[in-house]
Amino acid sequence: MFRTVLSYFWKDNSSEFSVDNAYKLLEKSCENDVKKEDDICEETEQEYSTYHKTGVVTSAKKNTFIIDNTYRFECDVINLKVGMKVSFVAYFAEGKTHVSHVKVLDDDWNLEVDEENRSWCTRSLITKVVKRENRKIHISPGDFIINLNKVHSEFVPIVGDWIDLQVKVEVEWQVADLFGKILEVEAIRPLRPRVLQGVIKKWDQNKGMGVIDNKIFFNSESLVGGYTPLVNDKVITEAIESEQGMYIWRSLKIIPQTNKQHVNDFFYKLCDSEYETDVEGVNISDDIYLNVSENNKTYNFVFEITNNTKDLLILLNAYFSNKSSPFKISTTFNEKGLEISAGQSLKIECECFVVCTASNLILFDFEKFKIGRQVTINYETNKQPYDKAKHVHGNNLLLQARMFTNRKSKDLIPGQKVVQTPRFISARLPEYPVPEKLFNIILKHNSFNDNPQLSQELTSTKPCLTASLTLSIYEDKFHTLLHLEEIYNLIAIRTYDQDAACFIRNGEYLMLEIENLSERRPSIIVGDRIIAKDSYKNDAVSYEGYVHKVGAKHIYIKFAPMFHDSYGGEDYSVKVVSSRTTFRRLHQAVGLVVRNLGSTILLPTKVVEKAPQLNFTYDEYYNILHTTHKKLKNRSLSDATNCGSLERKKDNKEDENTIPNQGSKLLLNINTEDNFHNENKKWRNNNYSTTKTPISTNNRRFKLEWYDKSLNYYQKEAVRNVLVGTARPLPYVIFGPPGTGKTVTLIEIILQILRMIPHSRLLVAAPSNSAADLLATRLVDSGVLKPGDLVRLVAFKYVLENSVPPKLVPYSATIDYSKEGSRECSINMRDDGIVLGCNSAVIGRHRVTVGTCSTLGSLFSSGFSKGHFTHIIVDEAGQASEPDIMIPLAFLDIHSGQAILAGDHMQLGPVILSNIAQSHGLGESYLERLINRFPYSRDITGFPDSNGYDPRLVTKLIYNYRSLPDLLKLSNRLFYNDELKSTILSKDSEEAQLLNKIKEILPERQSDVPPCFIFHGVLGENYQTADSPSWFNPNEASQIFYYINELYRLGISADNIGIITPYIKQVRQIRSLLDDAEFERPKIGSVEEFQGREFPIIILSLVRSNENLVSNDLKYGIGFLSNPKRMNVALTRAQALIIVIGNPYTVATDYYWREVIKFCIQNDSYTGCKVYPELFE
Template sequence: HTADKGGIEITSDPVESGGKVQFAVDRLREPFVVRFHIVNKGTDNIHLTYYTLMFTNSSFFFFRLFFPPGESYEVEVKYILNHYGYFPATMYFEFCPDLPGSVPFCIVREIEAAAQTPLAVELGPVAPYKPFRVAAYKPVDTIIVDGVPPDRRRMEDSEYLSPTAKQKLASVKGLLSCPLKMKNYSHRFHLLLHLEEIQMEVDIRKYDLLNQTMTQDQGNRKLLKLRVPGVAENRPSVLRGDCLRVSKSEDTVQPITVYTGYVHRVELDSVKLGFSKKLLQIFISNMKFNVEFTLNRYPLKLQHRAVDLAVKHQLEEVLFPSGAAVASVPMPKLRSGAYLYLENNPEQHAAVQRIVAGSSKPAPHLVFGPPGTGKTITVVEAINQVSKADPSAHILACAPSNSACDLLCERLQVNMDSHQIYRVYANSRDPNSKYCNWDESKDSFVPPQKEVTMKYKVVVTTMVTAGRLVSGGIPVGHFSHVFVDEGGQAVEPECVIAIAGLLDAEKGQLVLAGDPKQLGPILRSPFAIEHGLGLSLLERLMRHNSLYQKNTDGHFDTRFVTKLLRNYRSHSAILKIPNELFYENELQVFADQWERETYCNWEYLPKKVRFVPALSRWSDLKELKVGSVEEFQGQERKIIMVSTVRSSINYVKMDRDFNIGFLSNEKRFNVALTRARSLLIVVGNPVILKKDPTWEKFISYCVKEKGYTGFDFSDVEEEDDIVSRLATLKINMDSECEYNFILSKTAADSRLDSCMCLFLQTLGFIC
């Protein structure tokens, strides 16, 4: 619709490009005029029967200047911007030839006005964006020369991924379509893990480097130092013990020699690599190399092994519990030493009692902990009480990340003898960290020794590193209890690493703590996500197993599930919408009153004019952390500022399909809003966000509570109104034309950024 036609030519000032008129506005609240000049250059008489602005808001209006017949028409559109951002509209012109039976036609021009703050200009791109393009794969005959790995890196597990698995994906559709059960447990997860690995291999290619130089490390001449921009931000993710492959850029004659270098140390923007003597002997300064990053398959290999061991050790009553073998047991009295407020928290107290009693065995006991309700403290106290109640108990405490494990360790040491706790680190861990399995004589982490490990009451490790306990020969049943904190953040095979081969299927007790309403594991493959790999064991049980669902009277069976209800983190205004949307309005506000109301009377909160100067000084702050929502899960801050990022309607469908971004991802919304204790500030596009019912509820709540300021999105013309107006026109638009017209509009609408603030005592929303 944007092309000139029928002899009609439409030009504009400013000049349009590709049917779109774009211009920048230097100052707010001053008019800016766009002129459309319409000329009939054809041989037939043409009537301009109709023209209008569509998808409008109060930022602009238009009027017509009439010229004598036979010359031209000029239409002016006037913009007056009151806010910074991108403001689109669509100009629609309808024409009809002056001939009997002629069919009307239309021409469309998109208009987009932009007003940027000085800070936005300063932070703008310095060069045109160049999307990454994956080069076509070309088989190359190579000779691989292995390098020197760090100590204690090798593993004897077999390689699972085969070329057949990649080539014959069509033959496994039946397996993917079947519900998960014990009969297909290992086969299905093998396949899903392969699908995820294939995507990981594709994704890591974007980090490959060409014509890079390396330098010899001054501290150790046997190591070469390679600069890797972004490595500190895990782009790419490189850990000690990983390997990279390099070849000389000048080598073009096949077979090409490829040298494998093992990572000995990761620094801010570089890695130190150990290569074979063959490369070191020919290495000279400024020699250029092509660099290929590789996957660390160790976690994947452990997951493959774990699902096989789950079948081998018959863990059906743990992974698919029926409840048939659950016996009625009395509730024990807890020993002294519990956290003070645990005694005043009935849900936490009951959870610890149930775990100590083993009320769910052999089925897992789930601690369903919404944000700020004290999941980790409940787990820590349960471990403490189990160790006191049963002198013969041996406990494995796991979490997906080292930081979560470190937190478990720190809190366990408050009421337990530190000599009873053994913290097992992987060899990729920074040697400067606190550790237990560090060998001073070898200057490296060592695999956990069976005899040493079995002496300790509590062993703390990540789920992946728990696989080393299986490899080290720890017998099945040695651990009477396995606790998994933040269990909702791990894929099921990763969680099973800490269970299969370690926990006795009949006598052991598995405890999973987490929140299925918060973010789950991070995956790359859309196929793996679609077919369930993104579902944690904790969430699968709560979704698909009746033992872990509410009964007819609206309560969980407390033998299997304890839902924590007291929120010790957030102000009630911050908690209100997540509580209603995700937790059936059951959460109770128990945050410290002084803490949660710290910013209720903040002088800058209701005064928009003074808000920007306050923010401008934030560049000097030292205690400011910037990261993704995933990085903040499990954490809290007095003040949280959230950028919703997505400002483009073009990507909303992709967000929905792949469950990414904020739109249509309720878990990301939930985590983002529930990190704040006192003040929450959200940055986003209200027009786009309101298309999602979750965000619409949140924004409407803030507007209702008079916590909204900025762009008035209530006057933005909706798509349904546009369709109604199109129906009244003379043009008979078919469905495809109508769809394309709406799509062209949304491409412009997608960039509408506006400014709004929502104030609910301690709740701020800025867009």
């Protein structure tokens, strides 16, 4: 229209309008605008309208009814039938008609109903919960019922809680406060939430209830991450107003504070009621402390006893308290003991075969008393001087970072890139540069670790860091956290800088040697840049090189050809510049999910139930391990709570009353020649169904046939709940504690989706290449897929490192994200079969695409949009940061797609190097954030039959196929609500037989069954060398050597042993001992290296022997203390035996390790240095 008007002023030959025509058009436009304003006012008025009506029920199906073929509503309070006359209130909100206050009218219908048009408004109502029935809460005042499944909430209320209701109420003009009928409860919030510091005053372990500061009630559901309270523990709690007996507050969450006083009171206690240190007139040599430097050698020592009394002394016996130690008494005793006359002396000869540092108590048993002496053998394993002082290097890194940041290279000769960037890209990746202001704040405070002054300046600059997460600040907060993490990387990468480095020629590369390259963090990876400059010329040009390969001690670099040709062995200063691609992809994902997913996925508060996405039947299955068999009740099409459109048929051919054994082979090989689309599929292994399971191309009803017949009850529940998908698009969570078959469950879900949803296209992601390879391998092993159905998308650097498993080579490919048609096809195949450079015309068309979260980010640059993949599946979601998870989730279409997250938020979370970013939320995975908020949060009252979780959203796997029952007990109680069930037999299993084989080196106990969970106390020392901030403990290392030596002697192979320690220096110390003895090395590494793995025997070295230095571990995110997730992973790797070696007095300062020692004492499995049980009571 405006173009027509403008054509009057700028005429062309085609214009036939006069001035009158133009005015008429303008007048008509104004009239339309007025009409639109009137329509908007009318719509707004209708939006807040209510009507009191009468009608007849014309449809009744389960809890869903229709009145007058128009008004549809759900109701489970009154029983309505077709033909009944009812009165009701209809109101308009969010563009829809809603129904409330439905009442049945008498047959004569003589009740007059005022059908006057009224209005409604939103108000707050303060009420109290007086009763709970599953997910329904009864409220007073008002005496009405709220279904938690149908409201927005921030927490799970219990009886006694005061809550703030957000309600829609009818405006009643005749009432003073205008408060009429409550039409709908929109949301519930806790009343007066507060964060407080307090002290545990009461705690009843049996009832699971306690009190903080004699005013705040709490139960076991409030305890976070395995914390078990003791009276006088200092805690931080989030409390709300609630009437719990004599208390007016209730704790929602409790986090322990560090408190060492309880331990320090006992640390220097030297006496015990069982023996004396001195008796008048009886002199015994002092405690013996020997420093030795050779192992595998016997050392002798003597205690001399002198009788200075006038009486005859009889020494009945002498013995060491720990019989499994290497100490022995050489002196022979007769049945009546040894006599010591007045004024005489007696020598008791002892020996120790030294293979490690050892300590033991020798007791001299006289007729009327006992005297004790301590014997300590310190095996000095170090070959270089070390210092107990803390290694300080942070300020030097900051200084180097400041100098590198301020230095601008005037002349930079570009190097040879690993992969040439295409000129034309479908969607170019934005830069997302690090804000200079943030960088300067970190440099200003000379610290990349958190401190009060730094935090204050950061939060004043970026208030989003401490604000509660909302959609409006979501993008700003995670952009800031990623910038902080990148700043840490920019600073920490300076450890690789060298002032005078010499390159080594190696074919087409120049190599640079870097000591301990594979063990340093952050790592140098393929694609990082190396800036080299002549150290002796200020005006020299700088040469840029790209890292093409990374070895154990060398990186392989390609500079410009001219530098390779002219280099003659001169020294160059070297600076490392990290590739920013990964950070840029994370930033891009954060921005995309805010627009694509919104608060529905990012900040869910309510389940809006949808119709089931599939219509299928299935055979009933039982929860066999429970005392009473639990089977699913038959559900009809209209059942809206759990199952949806499901029916069940009995099939007596299948016997499922046995517990399948799921070992390391979670899926066995099936005929790989079978086509996924073949109607006549047959299976080799009995674990798989022999029923034909073709892909359907029509919309008929399916029969759910299990690919893996060994699935247990909860695994099948997870698969079925995902297929039904009534809570879409909210992500479905598979909570898989250690050894519960999470991967098996995911594979079954993927195969069932492919079979039952023919149009599906799956994007399967994992945070690491190892996890992605495992998923792809299991899918290949299923025999259901062939290369055309599956692609394992890998980064080019993964190919260069030759890390792709041979089995996955035919399925693997790299991506070329150049715009389609912008250049000639660059697809080529390596000699090993890996396809390089697939563009969007090829790479995104497979039924299943598997890759790491970061690698899948390259699909954005190829122009793939949301909805291209119908299902997004993320394994090990608890190990990935939230921005990592958002890369695959950004492809989700919330209107038609489905997301599945699998993982365990109680194990190690994402690896975040910046302590500042970690403490402000980047260290919390999206999975953990979801599972701790409503509606995902645990509610045992509402969902008693599904371990407290809403089955529409979460399935918790509880059957453990890894560990002996006694090994599982502690972590089960601390982290998994005591709900895990071990399927390994305590006797007659392979694990039990292994334990019996080595019982002679284990602590003796009253039970016939050897202990499988041992704590060996060692009072050692932790040290540092001058060139490293890492720690090591020679005493613990030598004790580990003792156990390895004994295990090898008893026939245990190195493949069956894993050694976990949190410090690189301790890893080297243990390796050095084993290498000196020419022993085969078992697997030795950090907790991160062991996550997802299992070994028959695990030995754990805690290293720390000084509680004053534990705070450093917290600062750098290492060590076991005050890190329950790291502890949980370490304790759940063993199948038959775990031996924890550490200083009991140091680790007792930690609430979680305190429970470990207490558990071992109670189960007669503690050994080593003397401890006092009252310390742990």
